[in-house]
Amino acid sequence: MTSRLDSPSTLCAAFQATAASYPDHVAVRTPDNSVRYTWREYSEKVRALAAGLAGLGVQAGDTVGIMLTNRPEFHLVDTAAFHLGAVPFSIYNSLTAEQIAYVLGNAGNRVMICEEQFVPVLQQAIGDTKVEHLVCVDAQPEGTLSLEDVEAAADESFDFEAAWKAVQPSDLLTLIYTSGTTGPPKGVELTHANLLAELAATTTFLPTGPDDRIVSYLPDAHIANRWGSHYSSIYSGMQIVTLDDLKMAIAVLPSVRPTLFGAVPQVWYKVKAAIDKTLAEESSPVKKRLALWAIDVGRKRARLQSDGKPVPRTLEMQHAIADKLVLSAVRKKLGLDEVRAAVTGAAAISPEVLEFVLALGIPCSEVWGMSETSCVVTMNPPEKIRIGTVGQAVPGVEIKTAEDGELLVRGPLIMRGYRNDPVKTAEAVDPDGWLHTGDIARIDEDGYVTLIDRKKELIVNAAGKNMSPTNIEGALRAACPILGGAAVIGNDRPYIVALLALDPDALPVFAEQNGISGTHEELAQHPVVLSAVEMAVKEANGKLSRVEQIKKYTVLPTIWEPSGDELTPTMKLKRKPIDAKYAVEIDALYATT
Secondary structure (H helix, E strand, O other), X not given: OOOOOOOOOOHHHHHHHHHHHOOOOEEEEOOOOOOEEEHHHHHHHHHHHHHHHHHOOOXXXXXXXXXXXXXXXXXXXXXXXXXXXXEEEEOOOOOOHHHHHHHHHHHOOOEEEEOHHHHHHHHHHHOOOOOOEEEEOOOOOOOOEOHHHHHHOOOOOOOHHHHHHOOXXXXXXXXXXXXXXXXXXXXXXXXXXXXXXXXXXXXXXXXXXXXXXXXXXXXXXXXXXXXXXXXXXXXXXXXXXXXXXHHHOOOOHHHHOOOEEEEOHHHHHHHHHHHHHHHHHOOOHHHHHHHHHHHHHHHHHHHHHHOOOOOOHHHHHHHHXXXXXXXXXXXXXXXXXOOOEEEEOOOOOOHHHHHHHHHOOOOEEEEEEEHHHOEEEEEOXXXXXXXXXXXXEOOOOEEEEOOOOEEEEEOOOOOOEEOOOHHHHHHHEOOOOOEEEEEEEEEOOOOOEEEEEEOOOOEEOOOOOEEOHHHHHHHXXXXXXXXXXXXXXXXXXXXXXXXXXEOOOHHHHHHHHOOOOOOHHHXXXXXXXXXXXXXXXXXXXXXXXXXXXXXXXXXXXXXXOEOOOOEOOOOOEOHHHHHHHOHHHHXXXXXXX
């Protein structure tokens, strides 16, 4: 592990320095090593593809669209594009043709790079947009170009060195399209200076280097993966292992053994569920008691450390034994035994689940940020994690709360603005440069931030009590491994109710374990499933205040999918559409008996 000593002014300069420093190190590969590029090979491809894109007419300031799964080609084409001074951006793979058309219309790109599986929806979406060239990286359907065609389009007079050296810190690096919980997505404009400030700030908390490995499996349309994998690799030389199937994220870890691991809460919930399942099926009472004891010791130690209290010598000795006999084996089985730092973000994680992860000996820091802030604004230092908080502000960033508790952020990480939308930009960033985040928060005397909830999502019940739906939903998710989605309702109502959707992957496994069968819809109403959900709701209620407790709920027969009616591409709840779609079910939960 090394930290960067120089200060590149653009991501182009950062890439060139890293490629020159580690030419024979593997930069990016697939889990099975069937595709791999050293930094030298990566650099050569970037040069060739940049020349080819220039031959297709891409110039500084032009946008280049990308719709790919997590694969090495993403890094090649994205990096090639920004070496031209162009602005590469990614599209969520779950978007419909209509949604894609809106994004392409806003971006105004003439080149779109994709996989064969996305060609039909893109051809449907392109319509009246400016797209002229559709490039397919893994096949050549009719009407598309291959990457070889792009390289062949290069003009011999193209000056690669002059092109990337002409890129300025203030030039746009990428567009990040927000997930659109309240309307059409907004195109967040981020510059080279924005992301370099982000990388410089976060590496003071978490230095990375060429000996590090990370699995890239979250969407590259999301700022978290662009920062945590793509740009961090360019900045530090970290190796990226691309995984094109999100569902395999946990399964691939034992073969990759990453040193860094980033995940959304859903992944950590599945880690806990897998361990809980293993313990439940353990046939040896002695082994089961030993494992439960070890995890309990880990919990106690993690909680004391989180609270800033000394760990008694006796507990430290017990923990050393627990780690040697149980916890280290669990980490090795998960493939997380070499992880020196992990992060969780994009949504709030249940404190109970985070405590469980820390108990296993996985140093997992909760972070917080937004697309508009180039990703991370606050981070828990790995050596000073406080459960229930999203950490302290990274260096160079100012944070404060407004009179109503809204968290405000100012600093070099703040976006240039929303693309083609000066009105919304002015609404988000005030004349003094403070970004109004929409999150209600508390900042303690040590600078640790505790998020309450989204400003517009706080529930105020009929008695005037304020509460966080995210907190309640997190308790449900922690208690119920087969839950795929949970939305609680209670605004201007006498009590809290919940709509529960089951996980399409976890439900069949549960069914098999319990000797039942049926379609998703049938299983959602099966007495065994409903009994398990009822127990989980009771468990969650036991950890909530009386006013937060769920009085009634319904298990829905539907599946909540990313980019569907209920969830954004990043798995955030679309609360207003949910309220409208399930109005009948909600009214039934409040009907008097």
